[in-house]
Amino acid sequence: MYRARATRPYAVANSYFQFKHFRIEQDQCAMKVCTDACVLGAVAEVGRATRILDVGTGTGLLALMAAQRNTTARIDAVELAPAAAAQAARNAAASPWAARVHVHAQSLAGFAATQPAPFDHILCNPPFFRQSLRSPDAQRTTARHTATDTLTFAELARFAADFLDANGQLTVLLPPPEMQHFERDASRAGLYPTVRRVVRHRPGSKALRHITTFSRQPQPVLETELALHAAASDAYSADFQQLMSAFYLAL
Template sequence: MKVCTDACVLGALAPVTAASRILDIGTGTGLLALMAAQRAPQARIEAVELDTAAAAQAAANFTASPWAERLRLHAMPLADFAATQPPAFDHILCNPPFFRNSLRSPNQQRTAARHTAEDTLPFQELAGFAARFLTAAGQLTVLLPPPEMREFELDAAGAGLYPSRRLVLHHRPGSKALRHIITFSRQPGGVQQRELPLHEAASEEYAAWFKEALGPFYLAL
């Protein structure tokens, strides 16, 4: 799977800077874990990835990074990681698979990364894990398209996790929502919402907020 723009926005804007222990669930080749390591210099970051090829790439990327001593990879399913009884996390990040009904790719790795399946990462399992392994004040930040996010919010509420901040990504001002990035916590209450068009109204130029947020990670914008 290629590095996608919305995942980069998740990595750049998730409120992880004060966290001491961070977990990236389904790290792929390590993007979110590496961005968290750059943004939270005091944090220990763990990452879980069940696909062996992706996990090998993530391990290589972690080793080659300036933050190798703070990054740890677990090449296993989330349920197996839960069975190790890890200490609680201050923040959990996840860009989960979400294509439930679209055509499946002939490439099995791509399919596993894109489709929610009972043997990969069901939303209920993700919400339940977060409720179990977040600290009392911990947060979970998830990236999903709007229809799938509505389903995940129900599973999260069932696990005792509630939205506190919603970022809505659009191609341009006024266009339909592409993705929601929601931060969940254990405290029910009001939700802060921010609309974030990726591009200026009539051009391919990235929006000013995007350049500011992604500037520390992109070589050029």
């Protein structure tokens, strides 16, 4: 059934999610549209990039959000799962930015072997939960445990170090404990955190996710916070509403 207004995508399991300017079909993807991924797509500093890469694109969400925010960049999106890659390609083709978004159905290693031109910004929402239980659903398990099964933190960091241009940035979303692991591997690859955005359910609550941007130059880390909801309320916070107003139908 078509939903004209979709308002709370924290754990959306419907067959699609309708944004203001594009639609994400997701019935063939293990990992659905979720709020933290939407926040990543809205805060990543892609405005000046000319080449953007979305690693593990899934539905194509981050690639399409980047395309909406940057009206000229070429955007590549890599996805290992064939069904998800095909659906991401269809989502891109149905969007206003079909000519600029290119989905590659292959592993990151396979994509690296093609020797792509350097990227200004690489985005990744790797659903790596090292301590979580394996899902009985094989497709979802692959998506959630990529770190130990098909792509390690170190491999992602090394790819970014090899294929970012001199002033390029890598932005990654992870739970805080996993981000600590990733920061160590990124440092070994020569990439250092520059901005850390702490995402919380409400002001003062436990950190849900870190959205961290890395570059080649070590520098003091700028830390900011975003509460998804207002204190003692289920309503979206003013900051979240402002951030997502260009994307969510209900805002």
